Amino acid sequence: MSQASPLQPIWDGLLSLLGVGFFEFPLYFLPVVIAVVLLTGISFSIADVAIYQRISARAAAKLGVRIMSTYVGAAALLLVLHATFHVWTATVPAAAPTLPAFVTQLLCFMVIGEFLTYWWHRLEHGSRFVFEKVHYVHHRVQSPLTIWTNFVVHPVEGLMVMLCLYVPPLLVGAHPLVVVAYAVANTTAMVITHSGYDITFYPRWLLPAASGHELHHSERRPTNLSVVMTYGDKLFGTYQKPAGSQQGLALPA
Numbered sequence: 544m545s546q547a548s549p550l551q552p553i554w555d556g557l558l559s560l561l562g563v564g565f566f567e568f569p570l571y572f573l574p575v576v577i578a579v580v581l582l583t584g585i586s587f588s589i590a591d592v593a594i595y596q597r598i599s600a601r602a603a604a605k606l607g608v609r610i611m612s613t614y615v616g617a618a619a620l621l622l623v624l625h626a627t628f629h630v631w632t633a634t635v636p637a638a639a640p641t642l643p644a645f646v647t648q649l650l651c652f653m654v655i656g657e658f659l660t661y662w663w664h665r666l667e668h669g670s671r672f673v674f675e676k677v678h679y680v681h682h683r684v685q686s687p688l689t690i691w692t693n694f695v696v697h698p699v700e701g702l703m704v705m706l707c708l709y710v711p712p713l714l715v716g717a718h719p720l721v722v723v724a725y726a727v728a729n730t731t732a733m734v735i736t737h738s739g740y741d742i743t744f745y746p747r748w749l750l751p752a753a754s755g756h757e758l759h760h761s762e763r764r765p766t767n768l769s770v771v772m773t774y775g776d777k778l779f780g781t782y783q784k785p786a787g788s789q790q791g792l793a794l795p796a
Contacts (some may be wrong), residue, residue, distance in 0.1 A: 548642060555639075568622060571722075575730075577618060580614065605713075648717055660766055676701060680700070681700065698745070708771075729771050732751065732772070736756045739752050741753050755785050
């Protein structure tokens with residue numbers, strides 16, 4: 544008899560809390576992404592408005608409500624369509640993945656997600672047509688960047704990023720617990736990249752720094768294209784070290 548995974552209590556807790564039906568929805572990662580955006584959005588908006596006074600409360604609230612209503616509305620529509628037509632119902636395993644499998648798959652999907660989003664982002668800057676028809680929406684945002692900037696995108700860009708990130712784990716049938724952790728990890732990395740803050744102790748050697756992406760938005764030459772991990776820029780020659788850091792949370796970065 545094989546020994547139960549140390550992750551089994553976590554998986555059992557999620558099944559108990561959310562129900563098996565939640566994970567039968569093939570796009571179950573969307574509510575996870577929305578939850579991360581909401582939590583980080585509120586937290587960073589408090590810092591933006593009350594601590595550093597980078598933007599007004601009205602501007603933060605207007606942008607946050609607009610983005611959250613769009614994403615929540617889209618997820619709700621997809622959930623209703625799934626409940627109505629049952630085009631595809633995911634199989635939900637009872638057992639949790641082993642710890643080595645969980646860690647290995649999570650790291651692999653982060654690496655793959657960075658590779659695919661990096662080259663999509665590079666295409667957006669390399670193709671005049673794609674930039675002018677799609678990516679221009681994201682670059683209309685003026686500095687300073689805020690936590691919500693990551694989600695000011697053309698619908699085509701939003702769809703392409705989602706495909707780059709989530710088609711690989713869904714294609715290989717990754718365990719839902721791995722996909723949930725992956726959704727939390729890549730969404731957190733992307734929102735911090737656009738937050739305008741270089742957070743103390745944040746692993747900027749591994750994950751993209753806000754100061755680097757601020758530079759990306761302020762320069763004409765495409766630099767610092769990575770949004771999930773840093774290796775894309777460093778491996779493919781688009782990394783540029785920022786001259787200084789953005790404001791740090793807790794301690795100067």
